[in-house]
Amino acid sequence: MKIAKFGGSSLANAFQIKKVCEIILADPDRRIIVVSAPGKRDKNDIKVTDLLIATANAGLAGKSYDKELQRVIDRYKEICDDLNIEDKLPEIIDTLKAAAASDTKDENRYLDTLKAMGEDCCARLVSAYLTSIGHPAKYCSPKECGLFLEHDAAGKARILGESYDNLEQLKHEKEICIFPGFYGCGKDGRVITFSRGGSDITGSILAGAVNADVYENWTDVDSVFAVNPSLVKNPFPITEITYDEMRELAYAGFSVLHEEALYPVYVRGIPVHIRNTNNPSAKGTRIVSERTHYDSLVTGIAGERGFLTITVTKYLMNHEVGFISTLLNIMADEGIPIEHIPSGIDSITIIARKKYFTPEKEEIVLNRFRNEAKAESVKVDRDLAIVMIVGQAMEKSVGIMARAASALSAAGINLRIVNQGASEISMMFGVAEEYKDYAIRVLYKELFRY
Numbered sequence: 309m310k311i312a313k314f315g316g317s318s319l320a321n322a323f324q325i326k327k328v329c330e331i332i333l334a335d336p337d338r339r340i341i342v343v344s345a346p347g348k349r350d351k352n353d354i355k356v357t358d359l360l361i362a363t364a365n366a367g368l369a370g371k372s373y374d375k376e377l378q379r380v381i382d383r384y385k386e387i388c389d390d391l392n393i394e395d396k397l398p399e400i401i402d403t404l405k406a407a408a409a410s411d412t413k414d415e416n417r418y419l420d421t422l423k424a425m426g427e428d429c430c431a432r433l434v435s436a437y438l439t440s441i442g443h444p445a446k447y448c449s450p451k452e453c454g455l456f457l458e459h460d461a462a463g464k465a466r467i468l469g470e471s472y473d474n475l476e477q478l479k480h481e482k483e484i485c486i487f488p489g490f491y492g493c494g495k496d497g498r499v500i501t502f503s504r505g506g507s508d509i510t511g512s513i514l515a516g517a518v519n520a521d522v523y524e525n526w527t528d529v530d531s532v533f534a535v536n537p538s539l540v541k542n543p544f545p546i547t548e549i550t551y552d553e554m555r556e557l558a559y560a561g562f563s564v565l566h567e568e569a570l571y572p573v574y575v576r577g578i579p580v581h582i583r584n585t586n587n588p589s590a591k592g593t594r595i596v597s598e599r600t601h602y603d604s605l606v607t608g609i610a611g612e613r614g615f616l617t618i619t620v621t622k623y624l625m626n627h628e629v630g631f632i633s634t635l636l637n638i639m640a641d642e643g644i645p646i647e648h649i650p651s652g653i654d655s656i657t658i659i660a661r662k663k664y665f666t667p668e669k670e671e672i673v674l675n676r677f678r679n680e681a682k683a684e685s686v687k688v689d690r691d692l693a694i695v696m697i698v699g700q701a702m703e704k705s706v707g708i709m710a711r712a713a714s715a716l717s718a719a720g721i722n723l724r725i726v727n728q729g730a731s732e733i734s735m736m737f738g739v740a741e742e743y744k745d746y747a748i749r750v751l752y753k754e755l756f757r758y
């Protein structure tokens with residue numbers, strides 16, 4: 309059994325939806341389908357989810373939302389007309405109107421209720437279209453199917469364990485199941501959405517629940533590339549990558565799937581296959597637990613700006629029991645996640661994301677390091693970018709670090725930090741933010757154009 313999830317660009321209009329349905333019907337194993345909300349039809353268009361957010365904001369501001377809601381209705385009307393399923397439109401309009409007219413007292417609840425309608429109406433529409441062309445399909449309500457969510461302490465949506473058993477039942481459905489992505493329900497029946505791009509998570513949850521053979525994630529590119537295609541022309545395609553490699557690249561800014569989407573499939577070892585709705589014959593990219601082949605020594609290179617380092621020094625630091633834990637406790641106390649901690653004999657560098665440091669917060673942390681950990685000196689370096697080279701095959705090969713460092717040095721890029729994780733599947737360089745893109749190009753040229 310395959311779970312197939314289609315993203316917003318694959319469902320942006322009737323023409324795209326017809327392609328999606330052809331893909332669904334081409335393989336009898338595609339029985340459970342997850343749909344996003346219709347996305348942009350062209351570069352300047354607006355996604356249905358964004359139109360719904362605008363509707364909700366008008367409602368929350370106590371203004372009329374009619375204009376905003378009409379734009380959403382128009383999008384669905386155009387699709388229904390073009391697919392010859394005009395009789396489905398009244399149900400969609402009623403669903404949208406009911407959501408917009410719901411109680412605004414709890415702002416988040418109202419916003420979630422509206423945001424979710426993009427995928428909800430899309431699932432109604434796709435199931436109606438499939439049925440209309442002679443392939444019985446069923447809209448699956450996340451509430452009725454038992455996709456239960458709750459909010460964690462940080463306000464993020466988290467799945468309740470029992471949902472997996474509930475959703476497993478979908479295996480026994482005779483019709484093709486069309487499941488809206490992006491949202492589930494609280495135990496009190498309220499709609500709860502994932503963060504943006506969250507339909508990827510729904511697909512992964514369903515793949516986990518039915519223990520699918522593969523989770524197909526259909527989007528609009530032929531494959532994932534070894535490097536961001538806006539930085540390098542025709543970059544090397546990645547045909548296979550492990551979950552671990554993907555995590556490392558995502559950490560450094562690779563945005564292929566929603567960050568949380570891999571977990572349900574990762575724990576069950578279900579492969580993910582990223583494919584192109586506009587070119588189904590392309591190989592795509594498979595994300596797997598164990599790789600079967602390597603097309604290149606390095607799998608990918610990615611980089612992200614927005615880091616800083618705090619370097620703390622203290623003479624005989626290595627003799628002092630508990631020094632590092634005092635620093636780490638202070639960071640935890642202040643609610644700042646730590647990214648890396650390279651250390652020397654008498655110094656330690658803490659790498660964190662800049663977004664957590666307001667000037668006041670920085671002052672507090674530095675003072676606490678001086679007063680509570682009795683640090684001799686504390687130095688902050690801002691404007692750090694992290695560039696990662698990731699590749700499972702590097703584990704067994706010699707000299708990549710030397711080649712990478714020499715190429716960067718020949719290009720005149722100063723390395724502020726160098727770190728190779730214990731797993732040996734990645735190496736990290738800290739460079740000044742303005743060199744991030746240049747460093748990626750230099751590394752790509754060195755490591756892929758051999």
Ligand code: ASP
Binds near residue numbers: 355427504505
């Ligand atoms: N429609 C939602 C968004 O635009 C969720 C998704 O497409 O995955 O973020």
